Amino acid sequence: MNHDLPPSPWVVRWSHLAAPGASVLDVACGPGRHMRWFAERGLAVTGVDHAPDALASASRFGRTMLADIEDGPWPLAGQSFGVVVVTNYLWRARLPDIVAAVAPGGVLLYETFAAGNESVGKPSRPDFLLRPGELLHACAGLRVVAYEDGFLPAPDRFVQRIAAVRELPGAASAPPRYPL
Numbered sequence: 001m002n003h004d005l006p007p008s009p010w011v012v013r014w015s016h017l018a019a020p021g022a023s024v025l026d027v028a029c030g031p032g033r034h035m036r037w038f039a040e041r042g043l044a045v046t047g048v049d050h051a052p053d054a055l056a057s058a059s060r061f062g063r064t065m066l067a068d069i070e071d072g073p074w075p076l077a078g079q080s081f082g083v084v085v086v087t088n089y090l091w092r093a094r095l096p097d098i099v100a101a102v103a104p105g106g107v108l109l110y111e112t113f114a115a116g117n118e119s120v121g122k123p124s125r126p127d128f129l130l131r132p133g134e135l136l137h138a139c140a141g142l143r144v145v146a147y148e149d150g151f152l153p154a155p156d157r158f159v160q161r162i163a164a165v166r167e168l169p170g171a172a173s174a175p176p177r178y179p180l
Contacts, residue, residue: 007037008087010111014146014163015083017107017178018043022082024062025101027069028089032058038083048075069094082106088113090128095138102166108142109163110135114149116158135160143167145178 011034018024024038029047031054038045045062048069049055055064067075070091080103090112102108115131118124136147142164149160167176 005031005033007033008111010161010163011037011085011087011109014107014109015041017109017145017163017165018083019105022106023103024083024085025076025079025081026058027084027086027094027098029058029064030054032061032064034085034087035061038085043083046076046081069097076101080104080106084108084110086110086112090130092127099139099141102142102164104166105168107145107163107165108139110139111159111161114158114160116151120156120158129158130160135162139164141166143176143178146180 015037022043024043024045026034026045026047029035029049032047035045035047035058039061046065047055047058047062048065048067049058050068052066055066058064065075074094074097079101081101082103083106084098084101086098099108113123113129115129117129123129132149136144139162144162144164146163151158165178
């Protein structure tokens, strides 16, 4: 397991949407590359993963939780976070829980493999590939700031990715400005 991977360029690009002092949840955090990114910016981070060895590395950056979110209960029921990050992970049954974990004023940064990836490598099973527009549909209750669904080279892969915010109820009369 590579413990020194840089954060996803998508996460880096849109992390400015995080409010100062926001709490961060990294779902399927692995060794914690995104936990590290946000911790270095002074944010409190929580990572959840099923792999003890990954969490041993990730624990350097914040709180970690060992949990099987595919076969067990959602360990963060009733909790919300200012930033929820998911990369290279898809378990459709957890999409509603992940979206629900975004606090009012919070942001979801999600990037994973999409249909078409089976033509260039792994993952190739449809269970692990987003269908066209699926991530948009899953985020229907959030305001989409950015969305992409396409092909990236080096390494070749098909991805969907979204940056979406849960707007505050009763927002001010001026429209919110989400810098691009």
